[in-house]
Amino acid sequence: MRLGKIIALAAAFLVFTGSAALAGPAYDNVMKDKKIRVGLMTDSIPGGFYNEKGEWGGFDYDIATEIAKRMGVDIERVQVNNKTRIAYVQQGRVDISVSNMTHTRERDKSVDFSITYFFDGQKVLAKKGQFKSVKDMVGKKIATMQGTTSEVNVKRALKEAGDPNPDQSVISFQKESECFQALQMGRVAGWSTDASILVGYSAKEPGKFELVGNFLAEEPYGIAMPQDDSALRDAVNAALQDMWKDGTYKTIYNKWYGPGTPFEMPLAGQIEMWP
Template sequence: MKKLVTLFMVTVLASMAAKTVLAADTLADVKKKGVLVAGVKDSLPPFGYVDEKTRTIVGYDIDFINAIAKKLGVRVELKPVTSASRMPQLQESHIDIIAATMTKNPERAKQVDFSHTYFFTGQKFITKKGTVKSLKDLEGKKIGTAKGSTSEQNVKKALPTATVLSFDDYPQALLALEQGKVFAVTTDEAILAGILAKAPNKARFEIPRVQISDEPYGLGMRKGDKHFVDFVNKTILDMEKSGEAARIFNKWFGPTTQFHLQRNFKITAGK
Protein backbone atom coordinates (compact mmCIF):
# COMPACT_ATOMS: atom_id res chain seq x y z
CA MET A 1 0.00 0.00 0.00
CA LYS A 2 2.81 2.39 0.93
CA LYS A 3 4.48 1.67 -2.42
CA LEU A 4 1.25 2.52 -4.25
CA VAL A 5 0.86 5.79 -2.33
CA THR A 6 4.50 6.69 -2.99
CA LEU A 7 4.13 5.85 -6.70
CA PHE A 8 0.96 7.96 -6.88
CA MET A 9 2.67 10.96 -5.24
CA VAL A 10 5.67 10.68 -7.55
CA THR A 11 3.34 10.59 -10.57
CA VAL A 12 1.43 13.67 -9.34
CA LEU A 13 4.62 15.62 -8.62
CA ALA A 14 6.06 14.67 -12.00
CA SER A 15 2.86 15.83 -13.68
CA MET A 16 2.94 19.15 -11.81
CA ALA A 17 6.59 19.65 -12.70
CA ALA A 18 5.86 18.94 -16.36
CA LYS A 19 3.05 21.49 -16.36
CA THR A 20 5.32 24.07 -14.75
CA VAL A 21 7.98 23.46 -17.39
CA LEU A 22 5.40 23.75 -20.16
CA ALA A 23 4.03 26.96 -18.69
CA ALA A 24 7.51 28.47 -18.55
CA ASP A 25 8.32 27.56 -22.16
CA THR A 26 5.95 29.92 -24.01
CA LEU A 27 8.61 32.54 -24.74
CA ALA A 28 10.97 29.93 -26.19
CA ASP A 29 8.14 28.18 -28.05
CA VAL A 30 6.93 31.40 -29.68
CA LYS A 31 10.44 32.21 -30.86
CA LYS A 32 10.90 28.66 -32.15
CA LYS A 33 7.66 28.52 -34.14
CA GLY A 34 8.04 32.12 -35.31
CA VAL A 35 4.47 33.16 -34.52
CA LEU A 36 2.64 34.73 -31.57
CA VAL A 37 -0.98 33.54 -31.37
CA ALA A 38 -3.16 36.13 -29.63
CA GLY A 39 -6.78 35.90 -28.52
CA VAL A 40 -8.50 39.18 -29.39
CA LYS A 41 -11.98 40.65 -29.80
CA ASP A 42 -13.13 41.06 -33.42
CA SER A 43 -16.34 43.08 -32.99
CA LEU A 44 -15.39 45.58 -30.30
CA PRO A 45 -14.07 48.86 -31.70
CA PRO A 46 -11.66 50.42 -31.06
CA PHE A 47 -9.98 47.55 -29.16
CA GLY A 48 -10.44 44.81 -31.76
CA TYR A 49 -12.68 44.78 -34.82
CA VAL A 50 -12.67 43.89 -38.51
CA ASP A 51 -11.67 46.81 -40.72
CA GLU A 52 -14.19 47.09 -43.56
CA LYS A 53 -11.54 47.98 -46.16
CA THR A 54 -8.76 45.53 -45.33
CA ARG A 55 -10.97 42.78 -43.79
CA THR A 56 -8.32 42.37 -41.08
CA ILE A 57 -8.68 42.74 -37.32
CA VAL A 58 -7.35 46.08 -36.09
CA GLY A 59 -7.51 48.09 -32.88
CA TYR A 60 -5.80 49.23 -29.68
CA ASP A 61 -5.24 45.68 -28.38
CA ILE A 62 -3.91 44.54 -31.74
CA ASP A 63 -1.34 47.36 -31.84
CA PHE A 64 0.04 46.20 -28.49
CA ILE A 65 0.25 42.61 -29.74
CA ASN A 66 2.01 43.76 -32.91
CA ALA A 67 4.56 45.68 -30.84
CA ILE A 68 5.27 42.64 -28.64
CA ALA A 69 5.62 40.38 -31.69
CA LYS A 70 7.96 42.88 -33.35
CA LYS A 71 10.17 42.86 -30.25
CA LEU A 72 10.17 39.05 -30.38
CA GLY A 73 10.92 39.02 -34.11
CA VAL A 74 7.90 36.85 -34.95
CA ARG A 75 4.69 37.26 -36.94
CA VAL A 76 1.23 37.57 -35.40
CA GLU A 77 -1.76 35.25 -35.67
CA LEU A 78 -5.02 36.68 -34.31
CA LYS A 79 -7.77 34.40 -33.02
CA PRO A 80 -11.18 35.90 -32.15
CA VAL A 81 -12.33 35.19 -28.58
CA THR A 82 -15.29 36.19 -26.42
CA SER A 83 -15.24 37.27 -22.78
CA ALA A 84 -16.33 33.74 -21.82
CA SER A 85 -13.94 31.82 -24.09
CA ARG A 86 -10.68 33.75 -23.73
CA MET A 87 -9.31 32.11 -20.55
CA PRO A 88 -10.22 28.54 -21.58
CA GLN A 89 -8.56 29.18 -24.97
CA LEU A 90 -5.38 30.27 -23.17
CA GLN A 91 -5.39 27.41 -20.67
CA GLU A 92 -5.92 24.86 -23.43
CA SER A 93 -2.92 26.36 -25.32
CA HIS A 94 -4.97 27.41 -28.37
CA ILE A 95 -3.54 30.92 -27.89
CA ASP A 96 -0.34 32.27 -26.32
CA ILE A 97 -1.68 35.53 -24.91
CA ILE A 98 -4.98 37.32 -24.32
CA ALA A 99 -5.37 40.90 -25.53
CA ALA A 100 -9.12 41.27 -25.23
CA THR A 101 -10.23 44.06 -22.85
CA MET A 102 -9.70 41.77 -19.86
CA THR A 103 -10.02 43.37 -16.43
CA LYS A 104 -7.47 42.31 -13.85
CA ASN A 105 -9.04 40.99 -10.66
CA PRO A 106 -8.03 38.55 -7.87
CA GLU A 107 -10.37 35.78 -9.07
CA ARG A 108 -8.92 35.74 -12.58
CA ALA A 109 -5.38 36.10 -11.23
CA LYS A 110 -5.80 32.65 -9.67
CA GLN A 111 -6.12 31.20 -13.17
CA VAL A 112 -3.90 33.41 -15.36
CA ASP A 113 -0.95 35.76 -14.94
CA PHE A 114 -1.47 39.39 -15.95
CA SER A 115 0.84 41.99 -17.40
CA HIS A 116 1.06 45.47 -15.95
CA THR A 117 -2.07 47.52 -16.66
CA TYR A 118 -1.95 48.71 -20.29
CA PHE A 119 -5.37 50.42 -20.29
CA PHE A 120 -7.55 51.86 -17.55
CA THR A 121 -11.23 52.71 -17.63
CA GLY A 122 -14.41 52.47 -15.52
CA GLN A 123 -17.75 50.68 -15.85
CA LYS A 124 -20.69 52.82 -16.96
CA PHE A 125 -23.95 52.49 -18.93
CA ILE A 126 -25.51 53.32 -22.28
CA THR A 127 -29.09 54.51 -21.91
CA LYS A 128 -31.67 56.44 -23.88
CA LYS A 129 -30.98 60.16 -23.53
CA GLY A 130 -32.40 61.78 -20.43
CA THR A 131 -33.53 58.57 -18.72
CA VAL A 132 -30.72 58.14 -16.16
CA LYS A 133 -29.31 60.77 -13.80
CA SER A 134 -28.20 58.50 -10.94
CA LEU A 135 -27.77 54.82 -10.09
CA LYS A 136 -31.24 54.85 -8.51
CA ASP A 137 -32.78 55.32 -11.97
CA LEU A 138 -31.46 51.86 -12.93
CA GLU A 139 -32.91 49.97 -9.97
CA GLY A 140 -35.31 47.19 -10.89
CA LYS A 141 -34.59 47.57 -14.63
CA LYS A 142 -33.40 45.04 -17.24
CA ILE A 143 -29.74 45.64 -18.02
CA GLY A 144 -27.73 43.99 -20.79
CA THR A 145 -24.06 43.02 -20.73
CA ALA A 146 -21.70 40.27 -21.98
CA LYS A 147 -21.42 36.72 -20.66
CA GLY A 148 -18.30 35.96 -18.67
CA SER A 149 -17.36 39.62 -18.16
CA THR A 150 -16.55 41.44 -14.92
CA SER A 151 -19.29 43.86 -15.98
CA GLU A 152 -21.79 41.06 -15.44
CA GLN A 153 -20.59 40.57 -11.86
CA ASN A 154 -20.22 44.27 -11.05
CA VAL A 155 -23.72 45.27 -12.12
CA LYS A 156 -25.28 42.46 -10.08
CA LYS A 157 -23.49 43.80 -6.98
CA ALA A 158 -24.23 47.46 -7.69
CA LEU A 159 -27.87 46.88 -8.66
CA PRO A 160 -29.17 43.76 -6.86
CA THR A 161 -32.79 44.57 -7.81
CA ALA A 162 -31.99 44.77 -11.54
CA THR A 163 -32.50 41.89 -13.97
CA VAL A 164 -29.20 41.25 -15.77
CA LEU A 165 -29.49 39.79 -19.27
CA SER A 166 -26.20 38.40 -20.59
CA PHE A 167 -25.41 38.29 -24.31
CA ASP A 168 -22.58 36.70 -26.30
CA ASP A 169 -21.15 40.14 -27.11
CA TYR A 170 -21.83 43.84 -26.58
CA PRO A 171 -23.22 44.61 -30.06
CA GLN A 172 -26.00 42.09 -29.29
CA ALA A 173 -26.67 43.87 -25.99
CA LEU A 174 -26.86 47.23 -27.79
CA LEU A 175 -29.34 45.77 -30.28
CA ALA A 176 -31.51 44.67 -27.34
CA LEU A 177 -31.40 48.25 -26.03
CA GLU A 178 -32.42 49.62 -29.44
CA GLN A 179 -35.32 47.15 -29.53
CA GLY A 180 -36.46 48.07 -26.02
CA LYS A 181 -35.67 44.64 -24.57
CA VAL A 182 -33.30 46.16 -21.97
CA PHE A 183 -33.29 49.56 -20.28
CA ALA A 184 -29.50 49.96 -20.38
CA VAL A 185 -26.27 48.29 -21.48
CA THR A 186 -23.31 48.22 -19.13
CA THR A 187 -19.58 47.62 -19.51
CA ASP A 188 -16.38 49.68 -19.48
CA GLU A 189 -16.73 53.26 -20.71
CA ALA A 190 -14.13 52.82 -23.45
CA ILE A 191 -16.04 49.84 -24.87
CA LEU A 192 -19.35 51.69 -24.61
CA ALA A 193 -17.87 54.64 -26.53
CA GLY A 194 -16.74 52.24 -29.25
CA ILE A 195 -20.05 50.45 -29.77
CA LEU A 196 -22.07 53.68 -29.48
CA ALA A 197 -19.92 55.37 -32.14
CA LYS A 198 -20.84 52.58 -34.57
CA ALA A 199 -24.58 52.62 -33.76
CA PRO A 200 -26.75 53.85 -36.69
CA ASN A 201 -29.07 55.78 -34.34
CA LYS A 202 -26.47 56.89 -31.77
CA ALA A 203 -28.08 60.33 -31.31
CA ARG A 204 -30.86 58.65 -29.29
CA PHE A 205 -28.44 57.35 -26.65
CA GLU A 206 -25.85 58.61 -24.18
CA ILE A 207 -23.36 57.48 -21.52
CA PRO A 208 -24.49 59.12 -18.24
CA ARG A 209 -21.96 60.05 -15.55
CA VAL A 210 -22.81 57.00 -13.46
CA GLN A 211 -19.77 54.78 -12.74
CA ILE A 212 -19.83 51.60 -10.66
CA SER A 213 -16.23 50.34 -10.81
CA ASP A 214 -12.62 50.86 -11.93
CA GLU A 215 -11.44 48.55 -14.72
CA PRO A 216 -7.66 48.01 -15.20
CA TYR A 217 -6.91 45.89 -18.30
CA GLY A 218 -4.07 43.38 -18.40
CA LEU A 219 -2.64 41.09 -21.08
CA GLY A 220 -3.33 37.52 -19.93
CA MET A 221 -0.77 34.70 -19.98
CA ARG A 222 -0.66 31.17 -18.61
CA LYS A 223 -0.16 30.81 -14.87
CA GLY A 224 3.49 30.47 -13.91
CA ASP A 225 4.70 31.61 -17.34
CA LYS A 226 7.33 33.88 -15.74
CA HIS A 227 9.77 34.33 -18.63
CA PHE A 228 6.98 35.36 -21.00
CA VAL A 229 5.28 37.62 -18.43
CA ASP A 230 8.61 39.34 -17.69
CA PHE A 231 9.26 39.85 -21.41
CA VAL A 232 5.79 41.30 -22.03
CA ASN A 233 6.04 43.58 -19.00
CA LYS A 234 9.44 44.92 -20.06
CA THR A 235 8.15 45.50 -23.59
CA ILE A 236 5.11 47.52 -22.54
CA LEU A 237 7.15 49.51 -19.99
CA ASP A 238 9.60 50.35 -22.79
CA MET A 239 6.61 51.37 -24.95
CA GLU A 240 5.51 53.78 -22.21
CA LYS A 241 9.01 55.27 -21.86
CA SER A 242 9.45 55.72 -25.61
CA GLY A 243 6.01 57.29 -26.06
CA GLU A 244 4.77 54.45 -28.27
CA ALA A 245 2.02 53.50 -25.78
CA ALA A 246 0.72 57.07 -25.71
CA ARG A 247 0.82 57.23 -29.52
CA ILE A 248 -1.28 54.05 -29.74
CA PHE A 249 -3.78 55.54 -27.29
CA ASN A 250 -4.01 58.78 -29.29
CA LYS A 251 -4.43 56.82 -32.51
CA TRP A 252 -7.60 55.18 -31.17
CA PHE A 253 -8.85 57.57 -28.47
CA GLY A 254 -7.32 60.94 -29.35
CA PRO A 255 -9.28 64.17 -29.96
CA THR A 256 -9.58 63.54 -33.71
CA THR A 257 -11.20 60.11 -33.20
CA GLN A 258 -14.84 59.19 -32.70
CA PHE A 259 -13.90 57.40 -29.44
CA HIS A 260 -12.31 60.41 -27.74
CA LEU A 261 -11.21 59.76 -24.14
CA GLN A 262 -8.61 61.31 -21.84
CA ARG A 263 -5.55 59.17 -21.07
CA ASN A 264 -5.71 59.21 -17.27
CA PHE A 265 -3.09 56.49 -16.70
CA LYS A 266 0.49 55.50 -17.44
CA ILE A 267 1.91 52.00 -17.74
CA THR A 268 3.92 51.41 -14.57
CA ALA A 269 5.53 48.40 -12.90
CA GLY A 270 3.46 46.60 -10.29
CA LYS A 271 0.10 47.95 -11.47
Protein backbone atom coordinates (compact mmCIF):
# COMPACT_ATOMS: atom_id res chain seq x y z
CA MET A 1 0.00 0.00 0.00
CA ARG A 2 1.38 3.40 -0.92
CA LEU A 3 2.35 5.82 1.86
CA GLY A 4 -0.11 8.45 0.55
CA LYS A 5 -3.01 6.02 0.77
CA ILE A 6 -2.02 4.99 4.31
CA ILE A 7 -1.94 8.64 5.42
CA ALA A 8 -5.34 9.30 3.81
CA LEU A 9 -6.90 6.29 5.55
CA ALA A 10 -5.40 7.33 8.88
CA ALA A 11 -6.75 10.84 8.48
CA ALA A 12 -10.21 9.52 7.63
CA PHE A 13 -10.13 7.30 10.71
CA LEU A 14 -9.23 10.23 12.95
CA VAL A 15 -12.03 12.33 11.51
CA PHE A 16 -14.54 9.50 11.99
CA THR A 17 -13.52 8.67 15.56
CA GLY A 18 -13.22 12.34 16.48
CA SER A 19 -16.73 13.06 15.23
CA ALA A 20 -18.10 10.03 17.07
CA ALA A 21 -16.43 11.17 20.29
CA LEU A 22 -17.88 14.67 19.98
CA ALA A 23 -21.33 13.40 19.08
CA GLY A 24 -21.93 11.68 22.47
CA PRO A 25 -25.34 11.45 24.20
CA ALA A 26 -27.07 14.75 24.89
CA TYR A 27 -27.36 13.95 28.59
CA ASP A 28 -23.58 13.55 28.95
CA ASN A 29 -23.00 16.89 27.25
CA VAL A 30 -25.64 18.61 29.40
CA MET A 31 -24.09 17.35 32.62
CA LYS A 32 -20.56 18.11 31.45
CA ASP A 33 -21.40 21.67 30.41
CA LYS A 34 -23.90 22.14 33.27
CA LYS A 35 -26.30 23.69 30.77
CA ILE A 36 -29.38 22.46 28.95
CA ARG A 37 -30.51 24.09 25.71
CA VAL A 38 -34.29 24.21 25.54
CA GLY A 39 -36.45 24.99 22.51
CA LEU A 40 -39.40 27.24 23.40
CA MET A 41 -42.14 28.91 21.38
CA THR A 42 -42.46 32.68 21.23
CA ASP A 43 -46.05 33.31 20.10
CA SER A 44 -47.95 30.39 21.62
CA ILE A 45 -50.07 32.03 24.31
CA PRO A 46 -49.83 31.09 27.16
CA GLY A 47 -47.33 28.26 26.58
CA GLY A 48 -44.36 30.29 25.39
CA PHE A 49 -44.72 33.91 24.29
CA TYR A 50 -43.54 37.50 24.62
CA ASN A 51 -45.85 39.75 26.62
CA GLU A 52 -46.58 43.43 26.00
CA LYS A 53 -43.34 44.39 27.74
CA GLY A 54 -41.30 42.09 25.53
CA GLU A 55 -40.70 39.62 28.37
CA TRP A 56 -40.50 35.93 27.49
CA GLY A 57 -42.61 33.62 29.64
CA GLY A 58 -45.46 31.13 29.74
CA PHE A 59 -46.39 27.70 31.05
CA ASP A 60 -43.81 25.82 28.96
CA TYR A 61 -41.22 28.46 29.84
CA ASP A 62 -41.77 27.84 33.56
CA ILE A 63 -41.87 24.05 33.18
CA ALA A 64 -38.55 24.10 31.29
CA THR A 65 -36.97 26.39 33.88
CA GLU A 66 -38.01 24.05 36.69
CA ILE A 67 -36.70 20.97 34.84
CA ALA A 68 -33.28 22.61 34.46
CA LYS A 69 -33.29 23.55 38.14
CA ARG A 70 -34.05 19.98 39.21
CA MET A 71 -31.34 18.63 36.93
CA GLY A 72 -28.89 21.01 38.57
CA VAL A 73 -27.94 22.82 35.37
CA ASP A 74 -28.33 26.26 33.83
CA ILE A 75 -30.81 26.83 31.02
CA GLU A 76 -30.23 28.30 27.58
CA ARG A 77 -33.53 29.19 25.93
CA VAL A 78 -33.71 28.88 22.14
CA GLN A 79 -36.56 30.19 20.00
CA VAL A 80 -38.37 27.53 17.96
CA ASN A 81 -41.59 27.38 15.96
CA ASN A 82 -43.84 24.66 14.56
CA LYS A 83 -41.39 23.93 11.73
CA THR A 84 -38.13 23.99 13.71
CA ARG A 85 -39.05 22.46 17.08
CA ILE A 86 -38.28 18.90 15.89
CA ALA A 87 -35.51 19.79 13.43
CA TYR A 88 -33.52 21.60 16.14
CA VAL A 89 -33.60 18.49 18.32
CA GLN A 90 -32.46 16.31 15.41
CA GLN A 91 -29.68 18.75 14.52
CA GLY A 92 -28.43 19.03 18.10
CA ARG A 93 -29.23 22.72 18.31
CA VAL A 94 -31.36 22.07 21.40
CA ASP A 95 -31.28 19.25 23.92
CA ILE A 96 -35.03 19.23 24.56
CA SER A 97 -38.00 20.99 23.03
CA VAL A 98 -40.77 22.15 25.40
CA SER A 99 -43.04 23.56 22.75
CA ASN A 100 -46.71 22.54 23.15
CA MET A 101 -46.08 19.54 20.91
CA THR A 102 -48.49 16.64 20.64
CA HIS A 103 -46.78 13.28 21.03
CA THR A 104 -47.72 11.19 18.00
CA ARG A 105 -46.43 7.87 16.67
CA GLU A 106 -45.32 9.59 13.48
CA ARG A 107 -43.25 12.18 15.36
CA ASP A 108 -41.86 9.43 17.56
CA LYS A 109 -40.04 8.14 14.46
CA SER A 110 -37.96 11.32 14.43
CA VAL A 111 -37.44 12.16 18.12
CA ASP A 112 -38.10 10.65 21.52
CA PHE A 113 -40.64 12.07 23.96
CA SER A 114 -41.09 12.41 27.68
CA ILE A 115 -44.19 11.23 29.48
CA THR A 116 -47.24 13.44 28.83
CA TYR A 117 -46.78 16.70 30.73
CA PHE A 118 -49.86 18.60 29.53
CA PHE A 119 -53.34 17.42 28.59
CA ASP A 120 -55.09 19.30 25.82
CA GLY A 121 -57.59 18.78 23.03
CA GLN A 122 -58.24 20.38 19.66
CA LYS A 123 -61.17 22.73 19.18
CA VAL A 124 -62.32 25.50 16.83
CA LEU A 125 -62.45 29.16 17.80
CA ALA A 126 -64.97 31.47 16.11
CA LYS A 127 -66.65 34.80 16.71
CA LYS A 128 -69.27 34.47 19.42
CA GLY A 129 -72.76 33.34 18.43
CA GLN A 130 -72.01 32.36 14.84
CA PHE A 131 -71.64 28.56 15.01
CA LYS A 132 -72.65 25.73 17.31
CA SER A 133 -70.63 22.90 15.77
CA VAL A 134 -68.13 22.09 13.05
CA LYS A 135 -71.05 20.93 10.91
CA ASP A 136 -72.25 24.54 10.80
CA MET A 137 -68.86 25.52 9.35
CA VAL A 138 -68.95 23.27 6.28
CA GLY A 139 -67.99 25.34 3.25
CA LYS A 140 -66.38 28.03 5.45
CA LYS A 141 -62.67 28.79 5.67
CA ILE A 142 -60.85 27.58 8.79
CA ALA A 143 -57.32 28.55 9.75
CA THR A 144 -54.73 26.22 11.24
CA MET A 145 -50.96 25.85 11.48
CA GLN A 146 -49.02 24.22 8.68
CA GLY A 147 -47.44 20.85 9.40
CA THR A 148 -49.32 20.21 12.65
CA THR A 149 -51.67 17.51 13.87
CA SER A 150 -54.34 20.24 13.98
CA GLU A 151 -54.15 20.59 10.20
CA VAL A 152 -54.81 16.88 9.69
CA ASN A 153 -57.56 16.69 12.32
CA VAL A 154 -59.59 19.67 11.15
CA LYS A 155 -59.60 18.43 7.54
CA ARG A 156 -60.81 15.05 8.76
CA ALA A 157 -63.52 16.67 10.92
CA LEU A 158 -64.77 18.78 8.01
CA LYS A 159 -64.88 15.76 5.73
CA GLU A 160 -66.88 13.81 8.32
CA ALA A 161 -69.23 16.79 8.66
CA GLY A 162 -69.95 16.66 4.92
CA ASP A 163 -67.53 19.20 3.46
CA PRO A 164 -66.85 18.09 -0.17
CA ASN A 165 -63.52 19.98 -0.33
CA PRO A 166 -61.91 20.02 3.14
CA ASP A 167 -58.44 20.66 1.70
CA GLN A 168 -59.69 23.89 0.13
CA SER A 169 -61.62 24.88 3.25
CA VAL A 170 -58.51 24.83 5.46
CA ILE A 171 -55.99 27.66 5.19
CA SER A 172 -52.65 26.86 6.80
CA PHE A 173 -50.39 29.50 8.33
CA GLN A 174 -46.90 29.41 9.82
CA LYS A 175 -47.72 31.03 13.17
CA GLU A 176 -50.50 31.07 15.73
CA SER A 177 -50.55 34.86 15.62
CA GLU A 178 -51.21 34.77 11.86
CA CYS A 179 -54.17 32.42 12.38
CA PHE A 180 -55.67 34.70 15.01
CA GLN A 181 -55.17 37.76 12.84
CA ALA A 182 -56.98 36.04 9.95
CA LEU A 183 -59.90 35.30 12.30
CA GLN A 184 -59.98 38.85 13.61
CA MET A 185 -60.02 40.28 10.08
CA GLY A 186 -62.74 37.89 8.88
CA ARG A 187 -60.52 36.16 6.36
CA VAL A 188 -61.53 32.86 8.00
CA ALA A 189 -64.64 31.84 9.91
CA GLY A 190 -62.71 29.82 12.48
CA TRP A 191 -59.31 28.80 13.76
CA SER A 192 -58.60 25.25 14.87
CA THR A 193 -55.77 24.19 17.15
CA ASP A 194 -55.22 23.15 20.77
CA ALA A 195 -57.83 24.58 23.13
CA SER A 196 -55.20 26.05 25.47
CA ILE A 197 -53.77 28.15 22.63
CA LEU A 198 -57.23 29.27 21.50
CA VAL A 199 -58.13 30.28 25.04
CA GLY A 200 -54.87 32.20 25.28
CA TYR A 201 -55.46 34.26 22.15
CA SER A 202 -59.18 34.83 22.73
CA ALA A 203 -58.27 36.42 26.08
CA LYS A 204 -56.85 39.33 24.07
CA GLU A 205 -60.46 40.33 23.25
CA PRO A 206 -62.66 39.06 26.09
CA GLY A 207 -66.22 38.15 25.10
CA LYS A 208 -65.66 38.38 21.36
CA PHE A 209 -64.77 34.75 20.58
CA GLU A 210 -65.86 31.30 21.76
CA LEU A 211 -64.92 27.64 21.36
CA VAL A 212 -67.23 25.77 19.00
CA GLY A 213 -68.55 22.22 19.41
CA ASN A 214 -66.79 19.14 20.75
CA PHE A 215 -63.10 18.30 20.82
CA LEU A 216 -61.81 17.19 17.42
CA ALA A 217 -58.95 15.18 18.96
CA GLU A 218 -56.98 14.66 22.13
CA GLU A 219 -53.61 16.44 22.21
CA PRO A 220 -51.20 14.91 24.78
CA TYR A 221 -48.10 17.11 24.96
CA GLY A 222 -44.65 15.56 25.30
CA ILE A 223 -41.18 17.06 25.61
CA ALA A 224 -39.10 16.14 22.56
CA MET A 225 -35.49 15.03 22.83
CA PRO A 226 -32.90 13.09 20.80
CA GLN A 227 -33.55 9.47 19.92
CA ASP A 228 -32.10 6.74 22.15
CA ASP A 229 -30.82 8.92 24.99
CA SER A 230 -32.45 7.12 27.91
CA ALA A 231 -30.46 9.01 30.56
CA LEU A 232 -31.83 12.35 29.36
CA ARG A 233 -35.34 10.97 29.03
CA ASP A 234 -35.18 9.51 32.55
CA ALA A 235 -33.90 12.79 34.01
CA VAL A 236 -36.70 14.81 32.38
CA ASN A 237 -39.36 12.29 33.40
CA ALA A 238 -38.10 12.20 36.98
CA ALA A 239 -38.20 15.99 37.15
CA LEU A 240 -41.78 16.09 35.87
CA GLN A 241 -42.92 13.40 38.30
CA ASP A 242 -41.22 15.10 41.24
CA MET A 243 -42.84 18.41 40.27
CA TRP A 244 -46.24 16.72 40.29
CA LYS A 245 -45.58 14.94 43.58
CA ASP A 246 -44.50 18.02 45.55
CA GLY A 247 -47.14 20.34 44.07
CA THR A 248 -44.84 22.50 41.93
CA TYR A 249 -46.57 21.41 38.73
CA LYS A 250 -49.98 22.50 39.96
CA THR A 251 -48.55 25.81 41.18
CA ILE A 252 -47.22 26.51 37.68
CA TYR A 253 -50.44 25.27 36.09
CA ASN A 254 -52.63 27.48 38.28
CA LYS A 255 -50.39 30.47 37.54
CA TRP A 256 -51.36 30.24 33.87
CA TYR A 257 -54.60 28.25 33.69
CA GLY A 258 -56.06 28.39 37.19
CA PRO A 259 -59.27 30.09 38.43
CA GLY A 260 -59.30 33.82 37.84
CA THR A 261 -56.61 33.80 35.15
CA PRO A 262 -57.31 35.06 31.61
CA PHE A 263 -56.62 31.51 30.33
CA GLU A 264 -58.68 29.54 32.86
CA MET A 265 -58.92 25.87 31.92
CA PRO A 266 -59.51 22.96 34.33
CA LEU A 267 -56.67 20.47 34.64
CA ALA A 268 -57.78 17.50 32.54
CA GLY A 269 -55.31 14.75 33.41
CA GLN A 270 -52.66 13.43 35.72
CA ILE A 271 -48.96 12.92 35.07
CA GLU A 272 -47.87 9.28 34.90
CA MET A 273 -46.18 8.36 38.16
CA TRP A 274 -43.67 5.59 38.74
CA PRO A 275 -43.03 3.98 42.15
